[in-house]
Amino acid sequence: MATSSFPFPRRAPVRFTFALSLVVLVVFALVPAGAVAVISFTDLKGLPGLPVHWVGWENYIDYFGKGHRADNWNAFKNTIIFASLTVVTQITLALLVAVLLNGKLKGRNFYRSVVFMPTVLGVTVTALVWSLMMNPSGGPMQSLLGLFGTDSAFLGDPKIALYLVIFVQVWMNMGVSVVIFIAGLQAIPAELYEVATIDGASSRQAFWYVTFPMLAPSVTANVLLGIVSAMQSYQLTFVLTGAMNKATQVLSLQVYQLSFGTRGGTALTQSQGYAASISMIQFLLVGAISLGTMVWLRRRERVL
Amino acid sequence: MSADRAAGRRESHDAVRPVERVGDSPSAPSRATRGANRRGRRIGRRIGRAPVGAYLCVALLMLLFLFPLAYLVNTALKSPAEFISNPVGLVQHPNWENFPEAWKMGNFGRYVVNTALYTLAGAGIGTVIALTMGFPVARGYIRGAKIWNGLFVFVMFLPNALMTQFHLLIKLHMYNTQLGYILMLGVGVGVGPLLFRGFVLSLPRELDEAAAVDGIGYWRYLLTFVLPLSKPALATVFILQAVWIWNEIIMATILLADANLWPIATGLNAFKGLYSNNWALLSAATLIVAAPLMVGYVFIQKYLVNGVVGAVKG
Numbered sequence: 317m318a319t320s321s322f323p324f325p326r327r328a329p330v331r332f333t334f335a336l337s338l339v340v341l342v343v344f345a346l347v348p349a350g351a352v353a354v355i356s357f358t359d360l361k362g363l364p365g366l367p368v369h370w371v372g373w374e375n376y377i378d379y380f381g382k383g384h385r386a387d388n389w390n391a392f393k394n395t396i397i398f399a400s401l402t403v404v405t406q407i408t409l410a411l412l413v414a415v416l417l418n419g420k421l422k423g424r425n426f427y428r429s430v431v432f433m434p435t436v437l438g439v440t441v442t443a444l445v446w447s448l449m450m451n452p453s454g455g456p457m458q459s460l461l462g463l464f465g466t467d468s469a470f471l472g473d474p475k476i477a478l479y480l481v482i483f484v485q486v487w488m489n490m491g492v493s494v495v496i497f498i499a500g501l502q503a504i505p506a507e508l509y510e511v512a513t514i515d516g517a518s519s520r521q522a523f524w525y526v527t528f529p530m531l532a533p534s535v536t537a538n539v540l541l542g543i544v545s546a547m548q549s550y551q552l553t554f555v556l557t558g559a560m561n562k563a564t565q566v567l568s569l570q571v572y573q574l575s576f577g578t579r580g581g582t583a584l585t586q587s588q589g590y591a592a593s594i595s596m597i598q599f600l601l602v603g604a605i606s607l608g609t610m611v612w613l614r615r616r617e618r619v620l
Numbered sequence: 621m622s623a624d625r626a627a628g629r630r631e632s633h634d635a636v637r638p639v640e641r642v643g644d645s646p647s648a649p650s651r652a653t654r655g656a657n658r659r660g661r662r663i664g665r666r667i668g669r670a671p672v673g674a675y676l677c678v679a680l681l682m683l684l685f686l687f688p689l690a691y692l693v694n695t696a697l698k699s700p701a702e703f704i705s706n707p708v709g710l711v712q713h714p715n716w717e718n719f720p721e722a723w724k725m726g727n728f729g730r731y732v733v734n735t736a737l738y739t740l741a742g743a744g745i746g747t748v749i750a751l752t753m754g755f756p757v758a759r760g761y762i763r764g765a766k767i768w769n770g771l772f773v774f775v776m777f778l779p780n781a782l783m784t785q786f787h788l789l790i791k792l793h794m795y796n797t798q799l800g801y802i803l804m805l806g807v808g809v810g811v812g813p814l815l816f817r818g819f820v821l822s823l824p825r826e827l828d829e830a831a832a833v834d835g836i837g838y839w840r841y842l843l844t845f846v847l848p849l850s851k852p853a854l855a856t857v858f859i860l861q862a863v864w865i866w867n868e869i870i871m872a873t874i875l876l877a878d879a880n881l882w883p884i885a886t887g888l889n890a891f892k893g894l895y896s897n898n899w900a901l902l903s904a905a906t907l908i909v910a911a912p913l914m915v916g917y918v919f920i921q922k923y924l925v926n927g928v929v930g931a932v933k934g
Binding site: 321322323324325326327329330331333334336337338340341343344345346347348349351352353355360362364413416417419421427429430431432433434435436437438439440441444445446447448449451453454455456459487495544548550551554555568571572575576588591592595596598599602603606 | 674675677678681682684685686687688689691692695707708745748749752753756760761762775776777778779780781782783784785786787788790803804806807808809828829831832833835837838839841842863866867868869870874885886888889892899902903906909910913914916917920921924925
């Protein structure tokens with residue numbers, strides 16, 4: 317094996333720094349993650365020092381039971397809507413924008429930077445900027461609606477709040493997908509387009525038969541990255557509409573709310589074991605969907 | 621037609637691009653724009669350049685991304701009274717007072733220091749982990765490459781562990797301390813180790829051997845050879861984690877009870893809770909947070925874009 321060709325005089329330093337990093341990683345990342353699985357079978361409370369009991373599968377049975385069905389189904393449904401709509405919208409728009417900004421335009425690096433900028437500004441700034449834009453009492457979007465003789469409560473309207481959060485999420489994260497697509501576009505050999513032209517392909521056909529198939533790996537990367545981040549992200553929703561808002565509550569927020577509730581409230585007596593079982597269900601869901609999507613997209617790559 | 625083709629490789633790219641996509645773009649919904657696209661298409665064919673339609677789409681795109689920020693600046697300059705009487709219009713009497721007031725009331729001086737500490741220390745720890753684990757695994761100096769690679773992938777998918785992180789820090793007597801929060805941020809390495817492992821594969825192995833023959837030990841080799849050679853890759857790992865740390869507001873509210881220890885993003889969110897009816901002041905506060913990020917962005921942009929692309933290939 318490669319280990320036999322170790323060039324340095326002593327192995328100890330390699331092992332020492334490796335082990336040190338591994339210990340930090342295990343203690344502060346893997347132990348809490350593993351502990352989530354363990355405590356999902358207990359009735360652990362948020363207040364430290366209270367007795368903890370094994371409850372077996374009770375938390376999971378509870379989750380699927382009648383008592384919490386409305387809440388759980390709501391958060392589950394919101395997560396699926398949020399993740400699927402975000403991924404589809406973000407990737408479709410990002411592909412169009414990438415194709416647009418891959419062209420020979422004056423100042424194209426500037427445009428790319430602008431599209432990527434929200435990623436850097438971060439979630440609080442983005443959320444505040446859009447709360448301001450969607451301010452129901454006299455914000456610019458309200459004025460725009462006013463031109464058509466209508467108005468809206470925007471994030472205060474439970475019917476559309478989730479979709480507005482999705483819009484802001486796409487606004488914030490689209491730049492990442494655009495950058496990935498642009499990298500993919502630049503890797504396509506120009507000869508392919510020449511051949512397509514010689515064969516008499518129109519530019520529309522060239523897009524569908526050259527650009528799109530050749531972009532398959534970028535699509536795979538974008539979809540996977542998008543699914544994982546959309547299924548797990550809750551920071552934006554947290555700032556835009558709050559953790560308690562049922563209209564936009566996703567699984568991660570439900571875990572947060574059940575574990576900690578409001579700051580300093582009585583919520584510390586709530587069952588974190590139950591919250592942990594939801595976290596595990598979410599973890600398995602993200603894993604299954606990512607894995608399934610990956611298998612499907614890789615197969616698709618081969619077909620294309 | 622022939623003008624496009626004669627212009628060669630790059631042009632042929634372009635010819636495919638805007639000509640069709642422009643018309644399909646959902647950001648150009650109105651009939652007027654579509655008409656302009658068609659006109660642009662004709663011009664595009666004639667002169668072999670990006671057609672007018674593409675620029676129209678870019679203009680719409682820029683409006684979507686820059687208008688909210690311009691509106692933020694506009695609001696931040698208004699006095700609260702002016703905002704109430706005229707929320708949308710252009711600012712008439714710039715009220716610079718908002719900035720010092722927001723700075724003072726929001727405790728932002730404190731938060732800036734905290735955030736700088738958390739970002740440097742947290743992303744620093746993550747980068748050291750990526751370096752000290754990614755390098756030997758890529759080289760096979762540590763046995764069990766398969767297991768470690770699996771671990772590098774697994775750390776990207778960890779479940780939401782807020783409640784166990786909370787209990788762990790309490791047990792370790794690090795709850796509500798900057799050290800505890802920094803360690804939790806440091807292990808949020810995400811794609812870092814995997815990314816750096818991929819990069820090491822492009823460093824020549826002979827260099828290790830040559831250095832070892834000259835009697836250079838492993839640690840000195842890491843510091844004096846690997847570190848300078850992989851500066852762009854490490855910078856990318858660092859910045860990707862730093863961006864994640866900027867966005868981490870929920871962990872901070874749980875692991876840090878003392879508001880004086882919060883990072884700026886959490887502080888800004890709390891500020892929003894307190895002054896949600898004073899948009900002028902709130903906008904000024906938002907701008908205080910956003911401005912340094914935008915300036916910094918100009919410098920780190922290259923690494924950031926590399927990082928995103930590298931993360932995907934890795």
